[in-house]
Amino acid sequence: MKGSPGMSDAIRLHGVTLSHDRHPAVHHLSGAFEAGSLTAIVGPNGAGKTTLLRAIAGLHPVDEGRIECPAGRIALLPQMSALDRSFPISCLDVAMLGHWRRLGAFRSVAPAGRAEAEAALEAVGLAGFARRPVGSLSAGQFQRLLFARLLVQDAPVILLDEPFNAVDTRTAADLLRLVREWHGQGRTVVAVLHDLELVRREFPETLLLARDPVAWGGTEAALAASNRLRARMMAEGWDASAGACGRAA
């Protein structure tokens, strides 16, 4: 488990419990994502991985405990299936949504902001797509576009929910290169992933989650066979009719 929270933390979790309809999705999770760390969140389906990311981004209510984010702004890449990919909007407009914090609802986009968005499109391999409607993109290209929006957002903390799902291997490789760049720039990156080989290869830290935190720390130790077995048993053994949790927060 992670040690006590320190000064160089990007995100701190203090006994965080999250639930859907009173059924806990994440149970009494404490710890911290260090500033500049690159962490994978893995675990069985229904382990609360997406819920945890959404809670950190402020999109899911925290039942108990508290989440602090001393690092400041957070950018979240949602699961692709959450978006309407036939929406009548151009690629450039989607990338420029990344400026929202600076522009809000009313301020106009300066030429520099537009140039940033165009540069972001180029960086994700979508040069020349600015005026194309998103409906004409493949799943992989759409994911590249969402990464372009993350680039424009320029946030110190980046949360990725299954970033490489449903994309082709070349796109995944290109996007992974961006993740490495973010890590190199000292940003804090947290990604929900399923591919354990990829996690072992690219992510120094891992949080193994099965509603209750199973392990959090260096990837090799966290993904040890004993931990993975424990996670599976916890996920399967959870009783749907369990009584209220008696543990103190």
Next chain:
Amino acid sequence: MPYDLLIAPFAEFGFLRRALVGCLVLSVAAPPLGVFLMLRRMSLTADVLAHGILPGVAAGFILAGLSVTAMSLGGLVAGLAVTLGAGALSRATGGREDSALAALYLVALALGVTMVSASAGSVELTHLLFGSVLGVDDPALLMMAGVATLTLLALSLAWRPLVLECFDPSFAAAEGARGGAWHMLFMALVVLNVLAAFQAMGTMMAVGLMMLPAVASRHWARGVGGMAYAASLVAILSSVTGILVSYHLDVPTGPAVVLSAGAAWIVSVLAGPVDGVLARLFRRRHLAG
């Protein structure tokens, strides 16, 4: 000959001119709202609202007769109650919002018809249900024009947050864009426009000029802005066509306008450049390189 067909009726009859102005005013503001409703997969919500306002309108009618102010105020209260009530109901019951809406509007429609029937005859009931485009008076016209002006102003201010809230509400929430507040403003505009349309088209066909042009616009433009313009244009053409057809063929005006919009929708599905049937059959050759 074209003069007799297209211009003479309006030159000759004041009530046709008023009907034309009323429909054109509706055509400018309501269809862009319809585009947003369609993009949010809420195409049926406007219809639900149009039925849902009936008890409020009926209450206004019982208190003050066929007064635009009283009926509009009553309808406004009922419309906002249905909008907020459906959201609260679906959260409270853990059900889906569409089932809550369906239940609400059936109850509202039955309640409204009962209230009007209890206090007036079938002429008034027909008037409230189906409207009379040819009977819009000055207060109704002013109300419709006022709503349209307010709607266009609000849309031009709230355009960006509305598009964002439609496309990616999670992103809007994470970035602190107050998507919920913008959505409430938007729904209030929809209620106002349904009320304005109700003055001319009655409760059953009030949303004809809002949704049909919006659905048709999908086949003419690839951006939200283009779709809004296309929807208004379709509504304007349908209004003029519908009024002229109703005059020359002696059919009721409201249904004729909505049928014209329906015809425009069918033409759009068939011949529209974006995902139209013909465009799919005869694909242009792809660009070289």
